[in-house]
Amino acid sequence: MPPSSPPPPPSEQEAQDTPLTLPPDQESALLTETTSTKASANKSFAQADYPSALLGYQKALATCPAYLEYDVAVLHANIAACHLKLAQWKDGVDAATLALEALDRVDPPPPAAAPAPFSDAQREAAQDAGEVAEVDSATEARIEALSRTGRTLQDVHKLRTKALLRRARARHEVGGWASLQGAQDDYTTLLKAPEQLSSLDREAVQRALRTLPAQLEQAKNAEMADMMGKLKTLGNGILKPFGLSTENFQFTKDEASGGYSMQFNQNGK
Numbered sequence: 150m151p152p153s154s155p156p157p158p159p160s161e162q163e164a165q166d167t168p169l170t171l172p173p174d175q176e177s178a179l180l181t182e183t184t185s186t187k188a189s190a191n192k193s194f195a196q197a198d199y200p201s202a203l204l205g206y207q208k209a210l211a212t213c214p215a216y217l218e219y220d221v222a223v224l225h226a227n228i229a230a231c232h233l234k235l236a237q238w239k240d241g242v243d244a245a246t247l248a249l250e251a252l253d254r255v256d257p258p259p260p261a262a263a264p265a266p267f268s269d270a271q272r273e274a275a276q277d278a279g280e281v282a283e284v285d286s287a288t289e290a291r292i293e294a295l296s297r298t299g300r301t302l303q304d305v306h307k308l309r310t311k312a313l314l315r316r317a318r319a320r321h322e323v324g325g326w327a328s329l330q331g332a333q334d335d336y337t338t339l340l341k342a343p344e345q346l347s348s349l350d351r352e353a354v355q356r357a358l359r360t361l362p363a364q365l366e367q368a369k370n371a372e373m374a375d376m377m378g379k380l381k382t383l384g385n386g387i388l389k390p391f392g393l394s395t396e397n398f399q400f401t402k403d404e405a406s407g408g409y410s411m412q413f414n415q416n417g418k
Contacts, residue, residue, distance in 0.1 A: 183213040203231040218291050219300050222251035229315045238322040245316035255291045256305045310345040326368045333361045
């Protein structure tokens with residue numbers, strides 16, 4: 150049996166993405182300081198002193214090694230929780246998103262389905278041969294850091310659920326067409342792994358998904374009406390020198406296609 154060939158060297162992109170790590174003693178010292186600061190912030194949060202807790206989590210983030218993605222994500226998720234308690238919804242969305250991005254670097258989501266560049270027969274042959282996708286070196290380094298701090302991918306999944314719940318709620322509170330759509334997307338993602346949700350959270354997610362479609366439609370109509378009003382004002386300004394206004398143009402919606410047809414009305418005012 151021929152000897153196995155050595156693994157190929159990492160690509161240039163992988164080399165750039167692979168995080169540089171500190172010596173063990175420096176990493177341990179910084180992580181100890183981060184943990185102590187976070188514990189103090191946790192006490193402030195438990196006492197409902199959310200501004201102090203927020204500052205504490207931000208201070209802990211400043212000392213946490215950036216490549217310890219799970220610990221970074223925990224702090225961002227805690228910062229998001231503070232913003233929610235303070236009704237700072239947009240800041241809550243941003244902090245929860247940073248937490249989710251850090252977790253995605255440890256446990257990347259599956260790529261979107263794309264057309265296979267080869268035939269079904271070739272794909273089946275590859276599967277029969279046991280070919281599987283490899284973890285790139287950058288992700289491998291982050292998983293090693295996760296294990297080194299005593300965490301597992303199950304911890305990542307639990308934290309991802311918390312961050313998604315916080316971002317979904319914050320987006321829901323922000324309101325508006327885009328934010329409500331984002332909230333609906335987050336709630337839908339959460340229901341794909343219902344085992345990660347408590348019964349109360351699952352009920353809250355299901356309740357939100359029942360009410361969001363009507364809220365989305367209302368927000369969409371309101372924003373479309375506002376946009377059309379602004380366009381009408383702009384159009385009137387352009388047409389006025391020619392003795393015309395937008396009233397000279399009648400738009401009729403085709404309910405079947407959703408498109409519009411335009412007719413010119415000389416008698417419009």
